[in-house]
Amino acid sequence: MSPVSDATEEVTKLRSSLEDYRANSLWRLMLRRILRQRSAIVGLVILGALVLVAIFAPLLAPYDPEEVLIGVEPVTKRQAPCIHLLGCPADQPQHLMGIDGNVRDQFSRIIYGTRVSLFIGLTTISFAIIIGTTLGAIAGYAGGWADNIIMRLMDVLMAFPSLLLAIAIVNVLGRGLQNALLAIAIVNVPTYARVMRASVLSIKQNEFVEASRALGGGPVWILFRRILPNSLSPLIVQGTLGIAGAVLEAAALSFLGLGAQPPTPEWGAMLGSERNQVFSAPHLVFYPGLAIMITVLAFNLLGDGLRDALDPRLSGVVRH
């Protein structure tokens, strides 16, 4: 091969890699950085599995989660798990996680519980993000008295331990899953207001924002088109970690009897209703708790990984 063709080849290679680089949008770069984080990958894998379980719950669950099996099968209340592979006689019906206090198949309830928990995490935090970022954006962009009023209100909400405030709110609104969701959302609003306000304050000083303003961009347009896209990463990180906290808080509220009401297959409520049977039927406490832990762990790992990938400096303390 001649040196000339060598050089040409070299140039083509360089050019194609340059094009590769251009084709890499912001999102693809971000994705690549995320996938370099071990914890993010583990979190994503677990989360992916949970989402699949939630979607295909009717296919995976051997029984209806609310079906009482009295008279349907020869099973008794709070019967221990029966797994054929582990030596349970084949003539007995298989119940991977045993039977609960109302003679229902616990495995099916755990499977369906995935839907409830993911729904809780996503809705509460979405609500908190929408309200929180709006408040934070107004506070940061308008400044002055609006900033003062909004942020002092957030300080007050932050002054309560979060679970306690949620309890107090549900105490007023009345028990039930919907009110518990609302309470958890309210409790989480200050976090996002603070994050959003901080990014607005730092971004609005930039020249490109000033340029947009000089070109005649209105405040709402600037907020949505210029500032919000640039403050997404801390919001995503905080939101992911927030979902973990929300799932835990919802489980705690349901455990106390304030959240999901029977017969909803919610893990915290399942655990709470059987907690006095922990010595006689530990499987009814162990599995729902394990499910909660795995779900929370997935969001925590993903959130940590995202934080390291998207913003190495953001190691701020979030209350738990």
Add this chain to the structure above:
Amino acid sequence: MVQYIVRRILMALPVLFGILLVTFVLARLIPGDPCKAILGEKATQDVCDRFIHEHGLDQPIHVQFGLYMRDVLRGDLGDSIRFHRPVTRILIERLPLTLELGIVAITLATLVGIPLGIISAVYHNSPVDVLTMIGANIGVSMPVFWLGLMLAYVFALLLKGTPFWLPPSGRLSAGVVAVPFYEVYGMAVEQGAPQFYVYEFIANLYILNSIITANWKVLGDAVHHLILPAVALSTIPMSIIARMTRSSLLEVLRLDYVRAARAKGLPKSAVVLKHALRNALLPVFTVIGLQMGAIFAGAVLTETIFGLAGVGRMLYEAITARDYPVVQGFTLAIAVGYVAINLLVDVSYVFLDPRIKLK
């Protein structure tokens, strides 16, 4: 320095005012007739009218808030519906247990969490570090109530008959009585006098009381009963403290002055423990303060599981029984305590971080 402390205290006042406002608003938002909520469904119109007038509920809302503030500042949190007793008195009775549990838990979390964080940071990316961080991640993801129940199952049932057996509920074993120190030493106090409540409060801190009275049998029994709830309650703070210590120390270890200390030939242990750790612990300290508030919330769950008659358990029972004044009063008290702890942490920064004095 004094200026900083005064300013910090003044800054806490609006938050305290806000907390009062929030608890007031929450109390007013309870659906239905407040009279029927408190006196019961069978209360007649006549009784209700008198009740509403007595409690100023017929006054304009801002006057009502004023009355509420006046009552709270006097230490009057209203009466419990269930017990027909002042909420404040119930709080004083229940607080020692929760305080004891909380202090033991946060001490445990700090004493274990900080060393774990240091080891993880010093041996960054080693198997020890990876294992600790996996453990810490699992620790923050565990529901307290689940951990508590599983601990009770393992230590009270599976390990029954072994020396590792631990009691799953209560504060003392049957037959063990914690005699109040004022009785042991024959101190004469009149029942009902303010002094009596202070004595009673101290006597209800079983660990402190048994140390004062040198009753080692009761001390051992009380500690034995406290282990499981304290471990359950301390897991989440412990994980958070370990993670915070690690990341904070890693950041400090990268700084120039640490390199300078190493370069001048100091042993690694001295550099880490003497030079780096002092700076690294500042943010950890803040986290510990924040976790103290979380421990109060966690106590609602832990005390419920371990059958401990503390503030948390009372709060849970009050929620179940719809005893609104107790829920409101306890929430207020805990929030105020939370603000006070964070204030203390901020103020103590003056002594921990000399840079603050300069500002």
